[in-house]
Amino acid sequence: MSNNSDVIIVGGGVVGLTIARHLSLSGRKVSLFEKGACGQEASWAGAGVLTPTNPHRQDALHQFRDHSLKLYAHFCVAVQEESGIDPAYELCGELGLLLTENDVRIAEADVRAVADQSMPDGKSVIEVLTPESLRDLAPWLTTELFGARLKRSTAQIRNPRLMAALYGACEKAKVTIHEGTPVVEFVMEGDHVVGVRTDKERFSSEVVVLCTGAWSSQIDKRLASLMPVHPVKGQIVLLKMDERPFGPVVSRGKQYLVARQDGHVLSGSTEEPEAGFSKRSSAAGVSQLMTRAMAYVPGLSQASVVGSWAGLRPGTPDDRPYIGPVPGWPGLMAATGHYRSGLILAPATAEAVLAMLDGQTYAIDLTVCQPGRA
Numbered sequence: 301m302s303n304n305s306d307v308i309i310v311g312g313g314v315v316g317l318t319i320a321r322h323l324s325l326s327g328r329k330v331s332l333f334e335k336g337a338c339g340q341e342a343s344w345a346g347a348g349v350l351t352p353t354n355p356h357r358q359d360a361l362h363q364f365r366d367h368s369l370k371l372y373a374h375f376c377v378a379v380q381e382e383s384g385i386d387p388a389y390e391l392c393g394e395l396g397l398l399l400t401e402n403d404v405r406i407a408e409a410d411v412r413a414v415a416d417q418s419m420p421d422g423k424s425v426i427e428v429l430t431p432e433s434l435r436d437l438a439p440w441l442t443t444e445l446f447g448a449r450l451k452r453s454t455a456q457i458r459n460p461r462l463m464a465a466l467y468g469a470c471e472k473a474k475v476t477i478h479e480g481t482p483v484v485e486f487v488m489e490g491d492h493v494v495g496v497r498t499d500k501e502r503f504s505s506e507v508v509v510l511c512t513g514a515w516s517s518q519i520d521k522r523l524a525s526l527m528p529v530h531p532v533k534g535q536i537v538l539l540k541m542d543e544r545p546f547g548p549v550v551s552r553g554k555q556y557l558v559a560r561q562d563g564h565v566l567s568g569s570t571e572e573p574e575a576g577f578s579k580r581s582s583a584a585g586v587s588q589l590m591t592r593a594m595a596y597v598p599g600l601s602q603a604s605v606v607g608s609w610a611g612l613r614p615g616t617p618d619d620r621p622y623i624g625p626v627p628g629w630p631g632l633m634a635a636t637g638h639y640r641s642g643l644i645l646a647p648a649t650a651e652a653v654l655a656m657l658d659g660q661t662y663a664i665d666l667t668v669c670q671p672g673r674a
């Protein structure tokens with residue numbers, strides 16, 4: 301086979317592009333294959349909320365998430381310098397709405413769990429705000445609340461811009477990018493993966509890294525038993541106000557409102573595993589997201605409706621990603637199944653993949669993310 305690389309990345313979403321950039325900067329010759337255009341699937345469709353882990357959970361995956369969040373500000377500065385595109389990283393904070401007395405008790409337990417941590421300016425990481433203080437601090441919020449949990453370390457990025465910045469950073473790092481080029485199968489020598497085949501050509505590499513998001517069980521159906529990944533549709537509605545109506549992310553469970561600097565507000569998101577690979581916006585989904593937006597921030601009833609879209613999160617049976625060598629498939633690594641947190645986890649995933657390729661022990665034990673786990 302001609303077309304040699306050290307590493308082939310399959311999939312040009314946030315995970316594939318971040319890994320491609322990282323491996324190329326480490327000195328490897330990297331080729332990336334994307335079936336459509338890079339950064340147009342889940343990584344574009346997401347909301348770009350970078351929210352910290354549940355303070356009561358300290359397992360390896362949560363350490364991994366917190367570590368990735370710590371990398372983020374620097375990661376955004378680096379890709380901006382390399383590409384000239386600003387991903388608009390902003391430490392905006394988050395107000396989690398407390399709608400019942402039990403919500404308040406849970407939030408107070410969260411505050412106790414992080415009592416030994418503080419922000420760089422010395423302020424507490426989590427604080428419970430009373431309805432009275434919210435009337436001064438966030439008069440734009442609904443008053444039908446028992447309070448709000450302020451998480452000061454939540455940030456946001458404009459993920460379509462991050463994708464454009466990553467693309468530029470990969471070009472600068474001399475990653476060879478093949479768009480409109482689906483990988484149709486792995487090239488095998490015995491049981492070793494030694495490259496990929498597109499509909500036109502074969503390409504060889506020492507390692508293939510599978511970063512195909514919701515489509516990860518599709519190239520070779522045998523992988524579905526080792527690392528089953530399924531699409532979980534999520535819809536978002538985009539609104540626009542003349543000015544930014546609020547700063548912090550507003551959240552309630554899996555629902556959130558994200559206000560961008562220019563007055564755009566995202567209301568997200570639905571969770572529809574039954575929708576398969578459909579990316580259709582539905583009347584029911586849009587109606588639910590609009591109703592919640594206006595219930596949480598009544599002033600949004602004045603907003604213009606810009607549009608709606610849906611994306612496919614790569615879901616797994618235990619909600620954990622698959623990161624690492626695929627057992628029984630020498631030459632194949634996985635970095636997929638990041639479900640609701642692929643934007644958050646991309647920088648640390650790239651770091652972990654590089655450590656594994658270098659034969660180093662990664663600082664966080666990612667056994668919980670191994671492909672082939674029971």
Ligand SMILES: Cc1cc2nc3c(=O)[nH]c(=O)nc-3n(C[C@H](O)[C@H](O)[C@H](O)COP(=O)(O)OP(=O)(O)OC[C@H]3O[C@@H](n4cnc5c(N)ncnc54)[C@H](O)[C@@H]3O)c2cc1C
Binds near residue numbers: 519614
């Ligand atoms: C509505 C919504 C809101 C979200 N909000 C957030 C959020 O706030 N924060 C967060 O961290 N995460 C969020 N997520 C999740 C996040 O978007 C995903 O976890 C992340 O984008 C997954 O990245 P990926 O690169 O694995 O997948 P993708 O971005 O889907 O990229 C996979 C790529 O692989 C390509 N591909 C597939 N098959 C092949 C093939 N055979 N050959 C070549 N290329 C192929 C696809 O075309 C695609 O471009 C959200 C997701 C959705 C849908």
